[in-house]
Amino acid sequence: MARLASKSRLLYRRASRAIPGGVNSPVRYYPPYPMFVQEAKGSKFRTVDGEEYLDYCMAYGALIDGHASREVVEAVQNVVEKGSIYGQPTEAEVELAETISSLVRSMQMVRLVNSGTEATMHALRLARGFTGRKKILKFEGGFHGSHDSVLVKPGPHGSIAGRPSSEGIPLETSKNTLVAPYNDEKTAAKIIRDYASQLAAVIVEPVAGNMGPIPPARGFLNSLRKLTRENSVVLIFDEVITGFRLSLGGAQEYYDIIPDLTILGKIVGGGFPLAAFGGRREIMRKLSPLGPVYQAGTYSGNPVSVTAGLTTLRSLKRRSNRIYPRLERLGAFLSKGIKDHLEARKVLAQTSQIGSMFQTFFTSRKVTDYNSAKSSDVDRYSRYFRSLLTSNVFVPPSQLESCFLSTAHGEAEIEQTLDAIGESLRSLRG
Numbered sequence: 181m182a183r184l185a186s187k188s189r190l191l192y193r194r195a196s197r198a199i200p201g202g203v204n205s206p207v208r209y210y211p212p213y214p215m216f217v218q219e220a221k222g223s224k225f226r227t228v229d230g231e232e233y234l235d236y237c238m239a240y241g242a243l244i245d246g247h248a249s250r251e252v253v254e255a256v257q258n259v260v261e262k263g264s265i266y267g268q269p270t271e272a273e274v275e276l277a278e279t280i281s282s283l284v285r286s287m288q289m290v291r292l293v294n295s296g297t298e299a300t301m302h303a304l305r306l307a308r309g310f311t312g313r314k315k316i317l318k319f320e321g322g323f324h325g326s327h328d329s330v331l332v333k334p335g336p337h338g339s340i341a342g343r344p345s346s347e348g349i350p351l352e353t354s355k356n357t358l359v360a361p362y363n364d365e366k367t368a369a370k371i372i373r374d375y376a377s378q379l380a381a382v383i384v385e386p387v388a389g390n391m392g393p394i395p396p397a398r399g400f401l402n403s404l405r406k407l408t409r410e411n412s413v414v415l416i417f418d419e420v421i422t423g424f425r426l427s428l429g430g431a432q433e434y435y436d437i438i439p440d441l442t443i444l445g446k447i448v449g450g451g452f453p454l455a456a457f458g459g460r461r462e463i464m465r466k467l468s469p470l471g472p473v474y475q476a477g478t479y480s481g482n483p484v485s486v487t488a489g490l491t492t493l494r495s496l497k498r499r500s501n502r503i504y505p506r507l508e509r510l511g512a513f514l515s516k517g518i519k520d521h522l523e524a525r526k527v528l529a530q531t532s533q534i535g536s537m538f539q540t541f542f543t544s545r546k547v548t549d550y551n552s553a554k555s556s557d558v559d560r561y562s563r564y565f566r567s568l569l570t571s572n573v574f575v576p577p578s579q580l581e582s583c584f585l586s587t588a589h590g591e592a593e594i595e596q597t598l599d600a601i602g603e604s605l606r607s608l609r610g
């Protein structure tokens with residue numbers, strides 16, 4: 181736990197002068213200051229103050245095999261000796277694209293980029309270029325990176341035309357993004373039908389992962405698939421979290437629904453900056469230099485990230501029969517344990533879990549969308565977060581994030597975590 185004279189505190193002071201808010205991504209800040217990390221291995225990281233924490237943030241889901249996986253480290257060390265970027269194609273890029281295509285059913289063709297933000301930005305442009313339409317539909321609480329078209333919230337009085345959720349974004353841009361509640365099949369259907377002639381794409385996290393994990397209601401994704409197909413709207417699954425996590429083939433395999441375009445990020449880079457978008461050949465062929473939709477990137481497909489990604493995917497493929505059922509089992513065990521603690525201690529909260537994603541919501545409402553997730557008591561979550569820190573367990577500092585298991589987490593560690601959670605909930609009774 182953060183101490184007064186800690187190195188983290190001193191570093192944070194320096195960081196605050198050099199970097200806005202002291203962090204390079206706002207989710208990393210929590211009061212009074214974040215811990216600074218020295219190194220990490222497997223399921224644990226060590227801070228600059230020498231304290232070790234069991235990690236359930238896992239770089240917001242980027243690491244499915246834990247920190248510093250041996251295989252990835254060795255592969256990257258080998259490749260980086262030979263140059264880290266050429267500005268010319270390599271065989272490894274082709275292998276990675278082929279591997280992705282073979283694992284993720286919708287991705288007949290793939291383009292590699294550097295971040296999830298870039299991937300959704302380009303996929304949306306591609307959908308607009310392909311359809312010649314300009315509006316898109318997203319779901320409230322769905323996160324698709326931090327560019328103008330998707331940093332959008334519903335308009336006033338429940339209006340579906342979005343407005344900017346950040347300063348600096350023109351209202352004219354946000355108006356082209358329509359917003360519906362997640363899991364609200366009826367509203368989505370009405371919007372898709374009413375706006376069919378203007379709607380280029382529907383973008384959705386098949387399992388919402390950025391408001392805690394919220395699974396899709398039965399029929400929700402199917403209905404989106406059917407309506408978008410009927411109205412020639414491009415259906416985009418943002419699988420930046422679910423890709424290679426929910427199953428080897430992502431949520432589209434898990435739910436057996438094939439979107440037109442898919443976004444990958446986080447796990448696909450094996451801990452390095454890499455993301456991808458891909459889908460139907462007919463759509464992907466619109467991309468420059470083949471087609472009229474421009475998209476580019478200096479570091480796209482660089483050999484270091486590609487090697488880390490390829491090594492990770494090959495390893496996951498080799499072990500998939502073992503690891504995905506095990507992650508599912510560990511996730512269910514953890515979630516059941518939390519549920520038992522909540523009941524025993526009479527805490528008004530619930531747990532949500534699917535595969536290796538889980539979260540405890542401090543609300544009595546059933547969490548199915550952004551509004552119900554937002555009804556959580558964030559002060560209680562903060563107290564939960566802090567008290568877990570005193571037991572050397574690190575979960576994401578915000579209520580509206582998912583916690584993640586990795587293949588490096590063992591049963592003994594999970595039991596130890598459940599003890600810590602039980603201890604924490606004792607102080608949060610009511």
Ligand SMILES: *Cc1c(COP(=O)(O)O)cnc(C)c1O
Pocket residue numbers: 294295296297298300323324325326385389390418419420421445446455
């Ligand atoms: C993290 C995330 C993104 C953004 O990816 P970055 O690499 O952070 O730009 C996009 N979509 C989803 C679903 C995410 O979880």
